Amino acid sequence: MPVAIGKETFRIKSDAITYCRTILYRDSLDTEIEGEDADFVRAVLNLRKDKLQEIGSRTVVRFVRKKHRRNTPCFFAELSDGSYIDFSFVKVIRAL
Structure with missing residues (x-):
């Protein structure tokens, strides 16, 4: 069953997880995710209703x-108050 996240559509869930990992490992830790990658990561975050409530x-x-x-690499959102929130792309994709 196809999986749609943002502008991207994947044949199966594992393809979407692989795509997320590609973004995560594209650059080293402590680097900003920019451009279309950031748009996609935002779309993933928007699927995590629990995290959106936490962001408030x-x-x-x-x-x-x-x-x-x-001790594993992860996506983090830096928030307007200077704090960070982590979120699991695997959890959200598996729940789709």
């Missing part, structure tokens, strides 16, 4: 690649 009235300033507390 703050806004996303940018997306970055950072190391998660579990």
Whole structure:
């Protein structure tokens, strides 16, 4: 069953996960995700309703690649108050 995220459509869920990993590993940790990659990562975040509630009235300033507390690379959104929120693309894609 096709999976649509933002402007992208994937044949199966694992293709979408692979695409996310490609973005995550495209550059080194602590680098900003820009352009179409950032648009796609925003679309992934928008599927995480729990994370949107956690963000609340703050806004996303940018997306970055950072190391998660579990010592693995992860997407993070930097928020307007200077804090960061991590989110799992695997969780959201598996739930689609």
